[in-house]
Amino acid sequence: MPMENIGEAVLRRARPEDAADFARLAIESSPGFFPALFGTHAAAVLREFFRHRGHVLSHEHTLVAEVGGRVAGMALAYDFRRRVVRELRTGLLVATHLPLRILRLATFLVRAQRTLGRLQRDEYYLSNIAVHTDFRGRGLGTRLLREVESSARRSGCRRVVLDAERDNEKAIRLYTRLGYSVIERLPVLRLAGRSFEFLRMSREVVRGRA
Numbered sequence: 001m002p003m004e005n006i007g008e009a010v011l012r013r014a015r016p017e018d019a020a021d022f023a024r025l026a027i028e029s030s031p032g033f034f035p036a037l038f039g040t041h042a043a044a045v046l047r048e049f050f051r052h053r054g055h056v057l058s059h060e061h062t063l064v065a066e067v068g069g070r071v072a073g074m075a076l077a078y079d080f081r082r083r084v085v086r087e088l089r090t091g092l093l094v095a096t097h098l099p100l101r102i103l104r105l106a107t108f109l110v111r112a113q114r115t116l117g118r119l120q121r122d123e124y125y126l127s128n129i130a131v132h133t134d135f136r137g138r139g140l141g142t143r144l145l146r147e148v149e150s151s152a153r154r155s156g157c158r159r160v161v162l163d164a165e166r167d168n169e170k171a172i173r174l175y176t177r178l179g180y181s182v183i184e185r186l187p188v189l190r191l192a193g194r195s196f197e198f199l200r201m202s203r204e205v206v207r208g209r210a
């Protein structure tokens, strides 16, 4: 296991060339969900989508943490503005790249839009966060999350919201330790014969505003 000092981790905006690392980490952040959504070639789909702009899985919304020149972690997050346009563009990408899946996915995406990733005014959405196994438990997840909160403040948002899979105890413990609380249990989502249960968690990031 590499022992580079996490204190020397560099946080930077992702670039299209980070696609392979992004796809690997995104699947680690939701190992059941992305394959259920995009099929057995989920990693290839994520790599392709990541290179495009203007939709919810784009490099333009992603922050990466580099340690010793290696991508050690990532966080994908964006604000409430233009969410609908970005989701429509994601749907368009699915239709272009996965024409055989679009019918099956359409119903799911419409349902999911009302639950997963739903955003109100002033909210900033943490869609995915993951740290490579070699670098976990050393504060990198905390740094990425705090940086997402700074971005939320800079874009004028009042709170960060996220949807954690109910059985992801490790992530939920991290969020709770950092001041997030569960505000809602989302309706069960079914896809590809599987059920997904998410908890919506949230934290106010602007002090002094109720």
Ligand SMILES: CC(C)(COP(=O)(O)OP(=O)(O)OC[C@H]1O[C@@H](n2cnc3c(N)ncnc32)[C@H](O)[C@@H]1OP(=O)(O)O)[C@@H](O)C(=O)NCCC(=O)NCCS
Binding pocket: 028, 029, 030, 128, 129, 130, 131, 132, 135, 136, 137, 138, 139, 140, 141, 142, 143, 163, 164, 165, 168, 170, 171, 173, 174, 177
């Ligand atoms: C969840 C995840 C992103 C956390 O990343 P991480 O880098 O391990 O996070 P941190 O190191 O900041 O915190 C993890 C634990 O290490 C502890 N820790 C942090 N720095 C430490 C240090 N220097 N020494 C010892 N322990 C430390 C933290 O206190 C925390 O403890 P906790 O589990 O009791 O809360 C990571 O486990 C992961 O990628 N999981 C798979 C993907 C995933 O589930 N994503 C979330 C989807 S909702």
